[in-house]
Amino acid sequence: MQRGWMDKGVRNARRKATDSDKLGRNVRSEASEKQAAKARQTQRMIERLDVVEEPRKEWELRMEIAAAPRSGAVVATLRDAAVRRGDFSFGPASLQIDWADRVAITGANGAGKSTLLAALLGRLPLDEGYAALGPGVVVGEVDQARGLFYGSESLLEAFCAAVPDTEPAEVRTLLAKFGLRAAHVLRPATTLSPGERTRAALALLQGRGVNLLVLDEPTNHLDLTAIEQLESALDSYEGTLLLVTHDRRMLDAVRTTRRVEVAAGKVTEL
Ligand SMILES: Nc1ncnc2c1ncn2[C@@H]1O[C@H](COP(=O)(O)OP(=O)(O)O)[C@@H](O)[C@H]1O
Ligand SMILES: [Mg+2]
Incomplete structure:
Protein backbone atom coordinates (compact mmCIF):
# COMPACT_ATOMS: atom_id res chain seq x y z
CA MET A 1 0.00 0.00 0.00
CA ARG A 56 10.67 -25.21 13.62
CA LYS A 57 9.51 -26.07 17.10
CA GLU A 58 11.52 -28.55 19.09
CA TRP A 59 8.80 -31.20 19.17
CA GLU A 60 8.49 -31.13 15.39
CA LEU A 61 12.18 -31.89 15.02
CA ARG A 62 11.99 -34.67 17.54
CA MET A 63 9.01 -36.29 15.85
CA GLU A 64 11.34 -37.33 13.04
CA ILE A 65 13.41 -39.48 15.36
CA ALA A 66 10.69 -41.94 16.27
CA ALA A 67 9.51 -44.37 13.60
CA ALA A 68 7.02 -47.19 14.10
CA PRO A 69 8.00 -50.65 12.88
CA ARG A 70 6.84 -51.07 9.32
CA SER A 71 4.07 -53.36 8.16
CA GLY A 72 4.20 -55.80 5.27
CA ALA A 73 4.32 -54.55 1.68
CA VAL A 74 0.55 -54.76 1.22
CA VAL A 75 -1.26 -52.72 3.87
CA ALA A 76 -4.91 -53.07 2.90
CA THR A 77 -6.89 -54.61 0.08
CA LEU A 78 -10.46 -54.25 -1.16
CA ARG A 79 -11.63 -56.51 -3.93
CA ASP A 80 -15.03 -55.98 -5.58
CA ALA A 81 -16.30 -54.72 -2.22
CA ALA A 82 -19.92 -53.63 -2.05
CA VAL A 83 -21.94 -52.32 0.89
CA ARG A 84 -25.53 -51.07 1.09
CA ARG A 85 -26.45 -48.58 3.78
CA GLY A 86 -30.12 -47.76 3.47
CA ASP A 87 -30.62 -46.04 0.12
CA PHE A 88 -26.93 -45.62 -0.31
CA SER A 89 -24.88 -48.20 -2.09
CA PHE A 90 -21.11 -48.29 -2.07
CA GLY A 91 -18.98 -50.03 -4.67
CA PRO A 92 -18.21 -52.48 -6.02
CA ALA A 93 -14.75 -51.10 -5.38
CA SER A 94 -11.25 -52.52 -5.63
CA LEU A 95 -8.26 -50.80 -4.12
CA GLN A 96 -4.87 -51.83 -2.86
CA ILE A 97 -2.89 -49.73 -0.39
CA ASP A 98 0.83 -50.46 -0.26
CA TRP A 99 3.39 -49.67 2.44
CA ALA A 100 4.20 -45.94 2.71
CA ASP A 101 1.44 -44.91 0.27
CA ARG A 102 0.09 -41.51 1.23
CA VAL A 103 -3.42 -41.41 -0.14
CA ALA A 104 -5.60 -38.32 -0.33
CA ILE A 105 -9.27 -39.27 -0.49
CA THR A 106 -11.66 -36.61 -1.72
CA GLY A 107 -15.31 -36.37 -2.67
CA ALA A 108 -18.55 -34.62 -1.80
CA ASN A 109 -20.39 -34.98 1.50
CA GLY A 110 -22.17 -38.31 1.61
CA ALA A 111 -20.18 -39.68 -1.35
CA GLY A 112 -18.97 -42.66 0.69
CA LYS A 113 -15.47 -41.66 1.87
CA SER A 114 -15.97 -42.79 5.47
CA THR A 115 -17.65 -45.94 4.18
CA LEU A 116 -14.58 -46.63 2.03
CA LEU A 117 -12.34 -46.26 5.09
CA ALA A 118 -14.53 -48.54 7.22
CA ALA A 119 -14.56 -51.18 4.48
CA LEU A 120 -10.79 -50.98 3.97
CA LEU A 121 -10.14 -51.30 7.71
CA GLY A 122 -12.47 -54.28 8.00
CA ARG A 123 -14.87 -52.43 10.28
CA LEU A 124 -17.87 -52.81 8.06
CA PRO A 125 -19.33 -56.16 7.03
CA LEU A 126 -19.36 -56.30 3.25
CA ASP A 127 -22.41 -57.43 1.28
CA GLU A 128 -20.10 -58.56 -1.48
CA GLY A 129 -16.38 -58.88 -2.10
CA TYR A 130 -13.39 -59.08 0.15
CA ALA A 131 -11.40 -56.82 2.48
CA ALA A 132 -8.17 -57.52 4.33
CA LEU A 133 -5.49 -55.74 6.30
CA GLY A 134 -1.91 -56.82 5.72
CA PRO A 135 0.35 -58.42 8.34
CA GLY A 136 1.88 -56.10 10.94
CA VAL A 137 -0.54 -53.26 10.25
CA VAL A 138 -1.29 -51.14 13.32
CA VAL A 139 -4.16 -48.73 12.60
CA GLY A 140 -4.39 -45.41 14.39
CA GLU A 141 -6.78 -42.51 14.15
CA VAL A 142 -5.96 -39.06 15.43
CA ASP A 143 -9.63 -38.30 16.21
CA GLN A 144 -10.00 -41.43 18.26
CA ALA A 145 -6.75 -40.75 20.13
CA ARG A 146 -7.74 -37.14 20.81
CA GLY A 147 -10.97 -38.42 22.33
CA LEU A 148 -8.98 -40.04 25.16
CA PHE A 149 -7.80 -36.66 26.44
CA TYR A 150 -10.98 -34.93 27.55
CA GLY A 151 -11.32 -36.28 31.11
CA SER A 152 -10.55 -34.81 34.54
CA GLU A 153 -7.61 -37.16 35.14
CA SER A 154 -4.14 -35.85 34.32
CA LEU A 155 -2.68 -36.15 30.84
CA LEU A 156 -0.12 -38.59 32.25
CA GLU A 157 -2.80 -40.83 33.80
CA ALA A 158 -4.95 -40.81 30.67
CA PHE A 159 -1.94 -41.61 28.53
CA CYS A 160 -0.69 -44.41 30.78
CA ALA A 161 -4.15 -45.99 30.77
CA ALA A 162 -4.06 -46.01 26.97
CA VAL A 163 -0.66 -47.77 26.83
CA PRO A 164 -0.75 -50.04 29.92
CA ASP A 165 2.43 -51.89 28.94
CA THR A 166 4.54 -48.73 28.94
CA GLU A 167 6.25 -47.43 32.09
CA PRO A 168 5.19 -43.93 33.26
CA ALA A 169 8.80 -42.75 32.95
CA GLU A 170 8.81 -43.85 29.32
CA VAL A 171 5.46 -42.14 28.78
CA ARG A 172 6.91 -38.90 30.12
CA THR A 173 9.84 -39.18 27.70
CA LEU A 174 7.47 -39.82 24.81
CA LEU A 175 5.24 -36.86 25.71
CA ALA A 176 8.30 -34.64 26.09
CA LYS A 177 9.29 -35.52 22.51
CA PHE A 178 6.04 -33.91 21.47
CA GLY A 179 6.65 -30.80 23.56
CA LEU A 180 4.45 -31.89 26.46
CA ARG A 181 6.60 -31.49 29.53
CA ALA A 182 6.20 -31.55 33.32
CA ALA A 183 3.89 -28.55 33.28
CA HIS A 184 1.50 -30.34 30.91
CA VAL A 185 1.50 -33.94 32.06
CA LEU A 186 -0.02 -33.30 35.50
CA ARG A 187 -2.75 -30.98 34.24
CA PRO A 188 -6.25 -32.41 33.85
CA ALA A 189 -6.54 -33.60 30.24
CA THR A 190 -9.65 -31.49 29.75
CA THR A 191 -7.60 -28.28 30.14
CA LEU A 192 -5.32 -29.07 27.19
CA SER A 193 -5.59 -26.72 24.22
CA PRO A 194 -6.64 -28.29 20.90
CA GLY A 195 -3.03 -28.07 19.72
CA GLU A 196 -1.71 -29.78 22.87
CA ARG A 197 -4.40 -32.46 22.62
CA THR A 198 -3.40 -33.12 19.01
CA ARG A 199 0.24 -33.50 20.07
CA ALA A 200 -0.80 -35.91 22.85
CA ALA A 201 -2.79 -37.89 20.28
CA LEU A 202 0.19 -38.07 17.92
CA ALA A 203 2.41 -39.15 20.83
CA LEU A 204 -0.08 -41.89 21.65
CA LEU A 205 -0.18 -43.12 18.06
CA GLN A 206 3.61 -43.15 18.12
CA GLY A 207 3.58 -45.01 21.44
CA ARG A 208 1.26 -47.62 19.99
CA GLY A 209 3.53 -48.11 17.01
CA VAL A 210 0.89 -47.00 14.51
CA ASN A 211 1.98 -47.53 10.91
CA LEU A 212 -1.36 -46.94 9.16
CA LEU A 213 -2.56 -43.49 10.05
CA VAL A 214 -6.18 -42.73 9.19
CA LEU A 215 -7.44 -39.15 9.19
CA ASP A 216 -11.10 -38.62 8.35
CA GLU A 217 -11.69 -34.90 7.77
CA PRO A 218 -9.32 -33.81 10.55
CA THR A 219 -9.82 -30.09 9.95
CA ASN A 220 -13.52 -30.33 10.88
CA HIS A 221 -12.88 -30.12 14.62
CA LEU A 222 -9.39 -28.68 15.00
CA ASP A 223 -8.36 -25.09 15.45
CA LEU A 224 -5.75 -23.54 13.18
CA THR A 225 -2.82 -24.21 15.54
CA ALA A 226 -3.77 -27.86 15.89
CA ILE A 227 -4.15 -28.18 12.10
CA GLU A 228 -0.72 -26.70 11.51
CA GLN A 229 0.84 -28.95 14.14
CA LEU A 230 -0.82 -31.94 12.57
CA GLU A 231 0.37 -30.94 9.10
CA SER A 232 3.98 -30.59 10.18
CA ALA A 233 3.88 -33.86 12.12
CA LEU A 234 2.49 -35.58 9.01
CA ASP A 235 5.44 -34.27 7.08
CA SER A 236 7.83 -36.33 9.21
CA TYR A 237 5.53 -39.35 9.50
CA GLU A 238 6.93 -42.24 7.46
CA GLY A 239 4.21 -44.87 7.55
CA THR A 240 1.13 -45.32 5.40
CA LEU A 241 -1.42 -42.51 5.40
CA LEU A 242 -5.09 -42.36 4.45
CA LEU A 243 -6.25 -38.77 4.52
CA VAL A 244 -9.85 -37.77 3.83
CA THR A 245 -10.10 -34.04 3.49
CA HIS A 246 -12.12 -31.41 1.69
CA ASP A 247 -9.70 -28.75 2.88
CA ARG A 248 -7.73 -27.38 -0.09
CA ARG A 249 -5.03 -25.93 2.11
CA MET A 250 -4.49 -29.20 3.90
CA LEU A 251 -4.30 -31.07 0.58
CA ASP A 252 -1.62 -28.63 -0.51
CA ALA A 253 0.24 -28.77 2.82
CA VAL A 254 0.38 -32.54 3.20
CA ARG A 255 2.64 -34.59 0.94
CA THR A 256 0.59 -37.35 -0.72
CA THR A 257 1.50 -39.94 -3.35
CA ARG A 258 -1.95 -41.04 -4.56
CA ARG A 259 -5.31 -39.41 -5.02
CA VAL A 260 -8.58 -41.31 -4.79
CA GLU A 261 -11.94 -39.75 -5.59
CA VAL A 262 -15.24 -41.08 -4.24
CA ALA A 263 -18.44 -40.03 -6.00
CA ALA A 264 -21.87 -41.56 -5.27
CA GLY A 265 -20.27 -44.71 -3.84
CA LYS A 266 -17.92 -45.20 -6.77
CA VAL A 267 -14.16 -45.16 -6.19
CA THR A 268 -11.78 -43.83 -8.84
CA GLU A 269 -8.03 -43.40 -8.67
CA LEU A 270 -7.04 -40.04 -10.16
N1 LIG B 1 -24.61 -46.25 9.70
C1 LIG B 1 -25.27 -45.88 8.59
N2 LIG B 1 -26.52 -46.32 8.32
C2 LIG B 1 -27.16 -45.96 7.22
N3 LIG B 1 -26.66 -45.15 6.29
C3 LIG B 1 -25.43 -44.65 6.50
C4 LIG B 1 -24.66 -45.00 7.65
N4 LIG B 1 -23.48 -44.36 7.59
C5 LIG B 1 -23.49 -43.65 6.44
N5 LIG B 1 -24.67 -43.83 5.78
C6 LIG B 1 -25.02 -43.24 4.49
O1 LIG B 1 -24.03 -43.62 3.56
C7 LIG B 1 -23.74 -42.54 2.68
C8 LIG B 1 -22.26 -42.30 2.65
O2 LIG B 1 -21.81 -41.88 3.93
P1 LIG B 1 -20.30 -41.62 4.25
O3 LIG B 1 -19.49 -42.75 3.81
O4 LIG B 1 -20.26 -41.24 5.69
O5 LIG B 1 -19.99 -40.36 3.32
P2 LIG B 1 -18.80 -39.31 3.41
O6 LIG B 1 -17.82 -39.78 4.42
O7 LIG B 1 -18.22 -39.25 2.00
O8 LIG B 1 -19.42 -37.99 3.74
C9 LIG B 1 -24.54 -41.35 3.17
O9 LIG B 1 -25.64 -41.19 2.31
C10 LIG B 1 -24.97 -41.72 4.55
O10 LIG B 1 -26.22 -41.18 4.81
MG1 LIG C 1 -17.25 -38.95 6.20
Whole structure:
Protein backbone atom coordinates (compact mmCIF):
# COMPACT_ATOMS: atom_id res chain seq x y z
CA MET A 1 0.00 0.00 0.00
CA GLN A 2 2.81 2.36 0.91
CA ARG A 3 4.50 1.58 -2.41
CA GLY A 4 1.23 2.34 -4.18
CA TRP A 5 0.96 5.74 -2.50
CA MET A 6 4.57 6.40 -3.40
CA ASP A 7 4.04 5.62 -7.11
CA LYS A 8 1.02 7.89 -7.15
CA GLY A 9 3.03 10.64 -5.47
CA VAL A 10 5.80 10.37 -8.04
CA ARG A 11 3.31 10.34 -10.94
CA ASN A 12 1.54 13.38 -9.59
CA ALA A 13 4.81 15.19 -9.12
CA ARG A 14 5.78 14.41 -12.75
CA ARG A 15 2.38 15.32 -14.18
CA LYS A 16 2.64 18.70 -12.58
CA ALA A 17 6.25 19.13 -13.64
CA THR A 18 5.22 22.07 -15.82
CA ASP A 19 3.99 23.92 -12.75
CA SER A 20 5.55 27.25 -12.28
CA ASP A 21 5.23 26.42 -8.60
CA LYS A 22 8.70 25.01 -7.93
CA LEU A 23 8.14 25.03 -4.19
CA GLY A 24 5.04 22.81 -4.52
CA ARG A 25 6.94 20.41 -6.73
CA ASN A 26 9.74 20.12 -4.21
CA VAL A 27 7.29 19.53 -1.38
CA ARG A 28 5.59 16.79 -3.43
CA SER A 29 8.78 14.93 -4.34
CA GLU A 30 10.03 15.27 -0.79
CA ALA A 31 6.80 13.67 0.39
CA SER A 32 7.43 10.80 -2.07
CA GLU A 33 10.93 10.43 -0.64
CA LYS A 34 9.52 10.16 2.87
CA GLN A 35 6.97 7.65 1.69
CA ALA A 36 9.76 5.61 0.07
CA ALA A 37 11.72 5.58 3.32
CA LYS A 38 8.61 4.39 5.14
CA ALA A 39 8.05 1.64 2.59
CA ARG A 40 11.67 0.49 2.96
CA GLN A 41 11.23 0.38 6.72
CA THR A 42 8.00 -1.64 6.41
CA GLN A 43 9.74 -4.02 4.01
CA ARG A 44 12.46 -4.62 6.61
CA MET A 45 9.84 -5.26 9.29
CA ILE A 46 8.07 -7.79 7.02
CA GLU A 47 11.38 -9.56 6.44
CA ARG A 48 11.98 -9.74 10.18
CA LEU A 49 8.53 -11.26 10.69
CA ASP A 50 9.45 -14.09 8.31
CA VAL A 51 12.66 -14.73 10.22
CA VAL A 52 10.80 -14.99 13.51
CA GLU A 53 8.26 -17.48 12.17
CA GLU A 54 10.78 -19.69 10.42
CA PRO A 55 12.42 -21.88 13.12
CA ARG A 56 10.67 -25.21 13.62
CA LYS A 57 9.51 -26.07 17.10
CA GLU A 58 11.52 -28.55 19.09
CA TRP A 59 8.80 -31.20 19.17
CA GLU A 60 8.49 -31.13 15.39
CA LEU A 61 12.18 -31.89 15.02
CA ARG A 62 11.99 -34.67 17.54
CA MET A 63 9.01 -36.29 15.85
CA GLU A 64 11.34 -37.33 13.04
CA ILE A 65 13.41 -39.48 15.36
CA ALA A 66 10.69 -41.94 16.27
CA ALA A 67 9.51 -44.37 13.60
CA ALA A 68 7.02 -47.19 14.10
CA PRO A 69 8.00 -50.65 12.88
CA ARG A 70 6.84 -51.07 9.32
CA SER A 71 4.07 -53.36 8.16
CA GLY A 72 4.20 -55.80 5.27
CA ALA A 73 4.32 -54.55 1.68
CA VAL A 74 0.55 -54.76 1.22
CA VAL A 75 -1.26 -52.72 3.87
CA ALA A 76 -4.91 -53.07 2.90
CA THR A 77 -6.89 -54.61 0.08
CA LEU A 78 -10.46 -54.25 -1.16
CA ARG A 79 -11.63 -56.51 -3.93
CA ASP A 80 -15.03 -55.98 -5.58
CA ALA A 81 -16.30 -54.72 -2.22
CA ALA A 82 -19.92 -53.63 -2.05
CA VAL A 83 -21.94 -52.32 0.89
CA ARG A 84 -25.53 -51.07 1.09
CA ARG A 85 -26.45 -48.58 3.78
CA GLY A 86 -30.12 -47.76 3.47
CA ASP A 87 -30.62 -46.04 0.12
CA PHE A 88 -26.93 -45.62 -0.31
CA SER A 89 -24.88 -48.20 -2.09
CA PHE A 90 -21.11 -48.29 -2.07
CA GLY A 91 -18.98 -50.03 -4.67
CA PRO A 92 -18.21 -52.48 -6.02
CA ALA A 93 -14.75 -51.10 -5.38
CA SER A 94 -11.25 -52.52 -5.63
CA LEU A 95 -8.26 -50.80 -4.12
CA GLN A 96 -4.87 -51.83 -2.86
CA ILE A 97 -2.89 -49.73 -0.39
CA ASP A 98 0.83 -50.46 -0.26
CA TRP A 99 3.39 -49.67 2.44
CA ALA A 100 4.20 -45.94 2.71
CA ASP A 101 1.44 -44.91 0.27
CA ARG A 102 0.09 -41.51 1.23
CA VAL A 103 -3.42 -41.41 -0.14
CA ALA A 104 -5.60 -38.32 -0.33
CA ILE A 105 -9.27 -39.27 -0.49
CA THR A 106 -11.66 -36.61 -1.72
CA GLY A 107 -15.31 -36.37 -2.67
CA ALA A 108 -18.55 -34.62 -1.80
CA ASN A 109 -20.39 -34.98 1.50
CA GLY A 110 -22.17 -38.31 1.61
CA ALA A 111 -20.18 -39.68 -1.35
CA GLY A 112 -18.97 -42.66 0.69
CA LYS A 113 -15.47 -41.66 1.87
CA SER A 114 -15.97 -42.79 5.47
CA THR A 115 -17.65 -45.94 4.18
CA LEU A 116 -14.58 -46.63 2.03
CA LEU A 117 -12.34 -46.26 5.09
CA ALA A 118 -14.53 -48.54 7.22
CA ALA A 119 -14.56 -51.18 4.48
CA LEU A 120 -10.79 -50.98 3.97
CA LEU A 121 -10.14 -51.30 7.71
CA GLY A 122 -12.47 -54.28 8.00
CA ARG A 123 -14.87 -52.43 10.28
CA LEU A 124 -17.87 -52.81 8.06
CA PRO A 125 -19.33 -56.16 7.03
CA LEU A 126 -19.36 -56.30 3.25
CA ASP A 127 -22.41 -57.43 1.28
CA GLU A 128 -20.10 -58.56 -1.48
CA GLY A 129 -16.38 -58.88 -2.10
CA TYR A 130 -13.39 -59.08 0.15
CA ALA A 131 -11.40 -56.82 2.48
CA ALA A 132 -8.17 -57.52 4.33
CA LEU A 133 -5.49 -55.74 6.30
CA GLY A 134 -1.91 -56.82 5.72
CA PRO A 135 0.35 -58.42 8.34
CA GLY A 136 1.88 -56.10 10.94
CA VAL A 137 -0.54 -53.26 10.25
CA VAL A 138 -1.29 -51.14 13.32
CA VAL A 139 -4.16 -48.73 12.60
CA GLY A 140 -4.39 -45.41 14.39
CA GLU A 141 -6.78 -42.51 14.15
CA VAL A 142 -5.96 -39.06 15.43
CA ASP A 143 -9.63 -38.30 16.21
CA GLN A 144 -10.00 -41.43 18.26
CA ALA A 145 -6.75 -40.75 20.13
CA ARG A 146 -7.74 -37.14 20.81
CA GLY A 147 -10.97 -38.42 22.33
CA LEU A 148 -8.98 -40.04 25.16
CA PHE A 149 -7.80 -36.66 26.44
CA TYR A 150 -10.98 -34.93 27.55
CA GLY A 151 -11.32 -36.28 31.11
CA SER A 152 -10.55 -34.81 34.54
CA GLU A 153 -7.61 -37.16 35.14
CA SER A 154 -4.14 -35.85 34.32
CA LEU A 155 -2.68 -36.15 30.84
CA LEU A 156 -0.12 -38.59 32.25
CA GLU A 157 -2.80 -40.83 33.80
CA ALA A 158 -4.95 -40.81 30.67
CA PHE A 159 -1.94 -41.61 28.53
CA CYS A 160 -0.69 -44.41 30.78
CA ALA A 161 -4.15 -45.99 30.77
CA ALA A 162 -4.06 -46.01 26.97
CA VAL A 163 -0.66 -47.77 26.83
CA PRO A 164 -0.75 -50.04 29.92
CA ASP A 165 2.43 -51.89 28.94
CA THR A 166 4.54 -48.73 28.94
CA GLU A 167 6.25 -47.43 32.09
CA PRO A 168 5.19 -43.93 33.26
CA ALA A 169 8.80 -42.75 32.95
CA GLU A 170 8.81 -43.85 29.32
CA VAL A 171 5.46 -42.14 28.78
CA ARG A 172 6.91 -38.90 30.12
CA THR A 173 9.84 -39.18 27.70
CA LEU A 174 7.47 -39.82 24.81
CA LEU A 175 5.24 -36.86 25.71
CA ALA A 176 8.30 -34.64 26.09
CA LYS A 177 9.29 -35.52 22.51
CA PHE A 178 6.04 -33.91 21.47
CA GLY A 179 6.65 -30.80 23.56
CA LEU A 180 4.45 -31.89 26.46
CA ARG A 181 6.60 -31.49 29.53
CA ALA A 182 6.20 -31.55 33.32
CA ALA A 183 3.89 -28.55 33.28
CA HIS A 184 1.50 -30.34 30.91
CA VAL A 185 1.50 -33.94 32.06
CA LEU A 186 -0.02 -33.30 35.50
CA ARG A 187 -2.75 -30.98 34.24
CA PRO A 188 -6.25 -32.41 33.85
CA ALA A 189 -6.54 -33.60 30.24
CA THR A 190 -9.65 -31.49 29.75
CA THR A 191 -7.60 -28.28 30.14
CA LEU A 192 -5.32 -29.07 27.19
CA SER A 193 -5.59 -26.72 24.22
CA PRO A 194 -6.64 -28.29 20.90
CA GLY A 195 -3.03 -28.07 19.72
CA GLU A 196 -1.71 -29.78 22.87
CA ARG A 197 -4.40 -32.46 22.62
CA THR A 198 -3.40 -33.12 19.01
CA ARG A 199 0.24 -33.50 20.07
CA ALA A 200 -0.80 -35.91 22.85
CA ALA A 201 -2.79 -37.89 20.28
CA LEU A 202 0.19 -38.07 17.92
CA ALA A 203 2.41 -39.15 20.83
CA LEU A 204 -0.08 -41.89 21.65
CA LEU A 205 -0.18 -43.12 18.06
CA GLN A 206 3.61 -43.15 18.12
CA GLY A 207 3.58 -45.01 21.44
CA ARG A 208 1.26 -47.62 19.99
CA GLY A 209 3.53 -48.11 17.01
CA VAL A 210 0.89 -47.00 14.51
CA ASN A 211 1.98 -47.53 10.91
CA LEU A 212 -1.36 -46.94 9.16
CA LEU A 213 -2.56 -43.49 10.05
CA VAL A 214 -6.18 -42.73 9.19
CA LEU A 215 -7.44 -39.15 9.19
CA ASP A 216 -11.10 -38.62 8.35
CA GLU A 217 -11.69 -34.90 7.77
CA PRO A 218 -9.32 -33.81 10.55
CA THR A 219 -9.82 -30.09 9.95
CA ASN A 220 -13.52 -30.33 10.88
CA HIS A 221 -12.88 -30.12 14.62
CA LEU A 222 -9.39 -28.68 15.00
CA ASP A 223 -8.36 -25.09 15.45
CA LEU A 224 -5.75 -23.54 13.18
CA THR A 225 -2.82 -24.21 15.54
CA ALA A 226 -3.77 -27.86 15.89
CA ILE A 227 -4.15 -28.18 12.10
CA GLU A 228 -0.72 -26.70 11.51
CA GLN A 229 0.84 -28.95 14.14
CA LEU A 230 -0.82 -31.94 12.57
CA GLU A 231 0.37 -30.94 9.10
CA SER A 232 3.98 -30.59 10.18
CA ALA A 233 3.88 -33.86 12.12
CA LEU A 234 2.49 -35.58 9.01
CA ASP A 235 5.44 -34.27 7.08
CA SER A 236 7.83 -36.33 9.21
CA TYR A 237 5.53 -39.35 9.50
CA GLU A 238 6.93 -42.24 7.46
CA GLY A 239 4.21 -44.87 7.55
CA THR A 240 1.13 -45.32 5.40
CA LEU A 241 -1.42 -42.51 5.40
CA LEU A 242 -5.09 -42.36 4.45
CA LEU A 243 -6.25 -38.77 4.52
CA VAL A 244 -9.85 -37.77 3.83
CA THR A 245 -10.10 -34.04 3.49
CA HIS A 246 -12.12 -31.41 1.69
CA ASP A 247 -9.70 -28.75 2.88
CA ARG A 248 -7.73 -27.38 -0.09
CA ARG A 249 -5.03 -25.93 2.11
CA MET A 250 -4.49 -29.20 3.90
CA LEU A 251 -4.30 -31.07 0.58
CA ASP A 252 -1.62 -28.63 -0.51
CA ALA A 253 0.24 -28.77 2.82
CA VAL A 254 0.38 -32.54 3.20
CA ARG A 255 2.64 -34.59 0.94
CA THR A 256 0.59 -37.35 -0.72
CA THR A 257 1.50 -39.94 -3.35
CA ARG A 258 -1.95 -41.04 -4.56
CA ARG A 259 -5.31 -39.41 -5.02
CA VAL A 260 -8.58 -41.31 -4.79
CA GLU A 261 -11.94 -39.75 -5.59
CA VAL A 262 -15.24 -41.08 -4.24
CA ALA A 263 -18.44 -40.03 -6.00
CA ALA A 264 -21.87 -41.56 -5.27
CA GLY A 265 -20.27 -44.71 -3.84
CA LYS A 266 -17.92 -45.20 -6.77
CA VAL A 267 -14.16 -45.16 -6.19
CA THR A 268 -11.78 -43.83 -8.84
CA GLU A 269 -8.03 -43.40 -8.67
CA LEU A 270 -7.04 -40.04 -10.16
N1 LIG B 1 -24.61 -46.25 9.70
C1 LIG B 1 -25.27 -45.88 8.59
N2 LIG B 1 -26.52 -46.32 8.32
C2 LIG B 1 -27.16 -45.96 7.22
N3 LIG B 1 -26.66 -45.15 6.29
C3 LIG B 1 -25.43 -44.65 6.50
C4 LIG B 1 -24.66 -45.00 7.65
N4 LIG B 1 -23.48 -44.36 7.59
C5 LIG B 1 -23.49 -43.65 6.44
N5 LIG B 1 -24.67 -43.83 5.78
C6 LIG B 1 -25.02 -43.24 4.49
O1 LIG B 1 -24.03 -43.62 3.56
C7 LIG B 1 -23.74 -42.54 2.68
C8 LIG B 1 -22.26 -42.30 2.65
O2 LIG B 1 -21.81 -41.88 3.93
P1 LIG B 1 -20.30 -41.62 4.25
O3 LIG B 1 -19.49 -42.75 3.81
O4 LIG B 1 -20.26 -41.24 5.69
O5 LIG B 1 -19.99 -40.36 3.32
P2 LIG B 1 -18.80 -39.31 3.41
O6 LIG B 1 -17.82 -39.78 4.42
O7 LIG B 1 -18.22 -39.25 2.00
O8 LIG B 1 -19.42 -37.99 3.74
C9 LIG B 1 -24.54 -41.35 3.17
O9 LIG B 1 -25.64 -41.19 2.31
C10 LIG B 1 -24.97 -41.72 4.55
O10 LIG B 1 -26.22 -41.18 4.81
MG1 LIG C 1 -17.25 -38.95 6.20
